[in-house]
Amino acid sequence: MKGQSLKIYVILYLVFLYAPIVLLPLFAFNSGTVIAFPLQGFTFGWFIEVFTTQALLEATRNSVFIAVSVAVLSTCFGLFAARAATRYNFPAKGGIVGFVMLPLVLPEIIVAVSLLVVLIQAGLSTGIWSVIAGHVLICTPFSIAILQGSFTNMDKSLEEAAVDLGETPLSTFRLVTLPLVAPGIIASLLICFTISLDEFIIAFFLSGNEPTLPVYIWGLLRFPARVPVIMALGTLLVALSIILLITAEYFRRRGLRRAGKRDVGGFL
Amino acid sequence: MTKQEPIIRLENVHKYYGDYHALRGITAEIGQGEFFSLLGPSGCGKTTLLRAIAGFEDISSGAIMLGGKNMEGVAPNHRPTNMVFQSYAIFPHLNVEQNVAFGLRKSGMSAADKTRAVGQALEMVGLGGYGARAAHALSGGQRQRVALARALILKPKVLLLDEPLSALDKKMREVMQVELIKLQREVGITFILVTHDQEEALVMSDRIAVMFEGEIAQLDDPERLYRRPVSRRVGEFIGMMNLLEGSLAHSGGYSVDIAGLGRADIAPEQVVGSGAAGAVSIGLRPETLSILFDDDPKSARTAQGVVDEVVYYGDMTYYDLRLDGAARPVRISMRNVVGRPVLEVGARARVSWDPRAFTVFT
Amino acid sequence: MARSFDLGRFLRRDETKGMVLIAPPFIYAVLLLAAPLAAIVLFSFWTQDFMTIDRSFTLSNYREAFTDPLYMELLSRSLRISLSVTAITVVLAFPVAYFVSFYVAPERKSLWLFLITIPFWTSYLIRVFLWRVILAYDGPVNGTLVGLGVIDEPLAWILYSANSVVITLAHAYAPFAILPIFVSLEKIDRSLHEAGRDLGENRVMVFLRVTLPLAMPGVLAAVLIVFIPTIGDYVTPRLVGGSDGTMIANMIQTQFMRLNNAPMGATLSVLAMLMVGFVSLVMILGTLRWTRGGKSK
Secondary structure, three states: OHHHHHHHHHHHHHHHHHHHHHHHHHHHOEOOOOOOOOOOOEOOHHHHHHHHOHHHHHHHHHHHHHHHHHHHHHHHHHHHHHHHHHHOOOOOHHHHHHHHHHHHHOOHHHHHHHHHHHHHHHOOOOOHHHHHHHHHHHHHHHHHHHHHHHHHHOOOHHHHHHHHOOOOHHHHHHHHHHHHHHHHHHHHHHHHHHHHHHOOHHHHHHOOOOOOHHHHHHHHOOOHHHHHHHHHHHHHHHHHHHHHHHHHHHHHHHHHHHHOOOOOOOOO | OOOOOOOEEEEEEEEEEOOEEEEEEEEEEEOOOOEEEEEOOOOOOHHHHHHHHHOOOOOOEEEEEEOOEEOOOOOHHHOOEEEEOOOOOOOOOOEHHHHHOHHHHHHOOOHHHHHHHHHHHHHHOOOOOOOOOEHHHOOHHHHHHHHHHHHHOOOOOEEEEEOOOOOOOHHHHHHHHHHHHHHHHHHOOEEEEEEOOHHHHHHHOOEEEEEEOOEEEEEEOHHHHHHOOOOHHHHHHOOOOEEEEEEEEEEOEEEEEEOOOEEEEEOHHHEEOOOOOEEEEEEEOHHHEEEEOOOOOOOOOEEEEEEEEEEEOOOEEEEEEEEOOOOOOEEEEEEOOOOOOOOOOOOEEEEEEOHHHOEEEO | OOOOOOHHHHHHOHHHHHHHHHHHHHHHHHHHHHHHHHHHHHHOOOEEEOOEEEOOOOOHHHHHHHHOHHHHHHHHHHHHHHHHHHHHHHHHHHHHHHHHHHHOOHHHHHHHHHHHHHHHHOOHHHHHHHHHHHHOOOOHHHHHHHHOOOOOOOOOOOOOOHHHHHHHHHHHHHHHHHHHHHHHHHOOOHHHHHHHHHOOOOHHHHHHHHHHHHHHHHHHHHHHHHHHHHHOOOHHHHHHOOOOOOOHHHHHHHHHHHOOOHHHHHHHHHHHHHHHHHHHHHHHHHHHHHHHOOOOO
16 A cells, blocks of 8 residues: 555654754763763763753853843734735835745855845844844744745624724724734744844854854864754753744644634744 | 705715726615615625625725715724625634623623623524534524614614625525514614515515626615516516517507517506617516416406426426417416316417506616 | 825825835844945945954955955855855756656655655754764774775765755755745646657657756756855854865954954955855846847757
């Protein structure tokens, strides 16, 4: 039966997908300093080193601050744009919205390089805020994609009904729109946070003296002795990302359930 | 009964969408406590007009007066109207009670009063005890009742209904039609219903405005609309209308010569249009011709023909009869009386006819 | 019709509200995307000497880019690698998308998709680094192969070469390819397959004549989603490419940061964008012609 061989193929494919990630915890707890088999002893040492390295903690603080700011700003932009795109028609709508979504199809290095050029020209210095600016640019399209789904799923007449029953546009937004779009908002915040946290190339160009976590990790990669620490750090980051992702998915499903709709598969 | 001020007055209302002239000079008055329908095919402007009354569309010129006040610039949430939307617009994140109580938020009522009011509203629409139900657990008919309760609890002067029955299956539709009539009588406020289903409009309304292309073609009660359409288009839109060819003569009074039936004098109010003599179409409803069986009393005016088609409905039988001398068959509806046979295709039959039931379209 | 301007009405109009809403993100994009891109194009026509930028218009950068074999080689290598990655990734991804769409129960589908996309959300940097570890001369892959007796000596060509770049990128972009194909396949009316069988075709032919053509929009989206970012990838060639696997993004970074030649970096960026745009257009038009021409295979 064709289904069986296909299933085997898919399982092998999944193994291929997960292979590198599985290695992370393996070597994070390995006491040997070289990343190779056979494994040596079990140790928490690398994890302890993660939490005691000053530069690492600094970079983490930077990353978290940036990621939170990016999540909030991108989601706000996403709300505006998604609502404009789904509820209203205005001249050149396709072009304008398409332009805002453009960063999705641009190689990140182009975005990084062009922002750097502008900074040089304007005489501004690199740092946390330039990274935030760059990240918001690439995260907003994701936010729009998620929130567009939320808005299209919401019956248009619900807002009209609320107004008809006596509410103002503002209170309508608060009492009807927001609760129904909330799962999408939360998903957008989490996704944008994750993207910003993991992003490397824009941060590499624009973080200057305030490195983010990925930039810091990059700096460590040329020192073989520090590699196990990277393994431990990586394990923590992966675990965090997975938790965030599961939370985002939970909220997305809850949103669907509340609206009584069928699940059609993911953030598509 | 003293003549009351009409609750709604539409004065030469025009609406343009860019170049598209959606409403072309709508003028009408709707009375207190009336069950009023806007009837017409898709795109005729009936929904646009309803939304304009509700306040969701601006009008380009003219005036909409509600309760004697001009509604220009008045937002929907400040008008004395409430609307039942075509999709019912039940808030999915609230249960039934919260949905119905939604409009009471700003009323300043105490929680206990609100609960009581909600209970009464639900009882009125036949959903007593459904308060705790989740929105997505409701059937189509139940959603509609929740939408009704939610609107009526606010005691609007006018209830606007946008094709409320189109999403229901046939049986449910028939049930709800009767329920809506009863509800309106009980509550006593003006209902304005938008529909494309002429049967629905005939059943429920006190008066109907038939709209074509942004204009009111005829505004009348159902009986006048059916018996005395002002144009062929209205006549054909409402119910089933047979059309026979003939010629009109005007000397002194009107007389008409109909192919397949014969000559007859007719009253002036039966002539619609220019009134010019010559070739005309004569409209006759299915129930205005009667097939004569042997035991029927003698009739003054008869005609003969061949049965072309028989459609049996249980309580009625429809015969397509090809009259001798007529080009097209006419459809005749006959009640199925016990003991009377159903004719077969190809059988010859005699019909009786009364010219007082005809409309002449010139 | 002449009417005096009614401010209230203007503000209530749909169009106005829409434009007001889209303004903040749009203005942001114009400031931070359009303006910088324009700046890049400008820069490509200037020259830089150590720290001073000479703003006189010149085509010398472009001349250098086209005449120096190094740059052309980098551009063409980037194109080759990117196309290989795209082809491999999309071809390998299709069966997975097909499986989830046609062989998985509807309530389980989002679970499968979720499992497939989890690796995507973890740090790209770390994943690439892990591939360097995996493919190393003394790493797990070689260790296993030697241990199982498949080979005598560890393989040297699986790391620090163009091949390792291809493998790593194919891994990183796999979910990007699966999702659009999945969406496309989901939209196919299942009764079309039954109609195809009913009209006499066997399974393979139904796939070729019904499924595949209808899935083309998704395949095209997958191709673009993989192709466009991979051309400009920096991390993977840097970590696992060695000297044979460097790509254009590495050179752009070098120009900016190490050679202090921002104009040259800008020029290469412009050329890279043009190349990407041109190839993408060819792919889109090619697919449109293929599906609209209605050629049966």
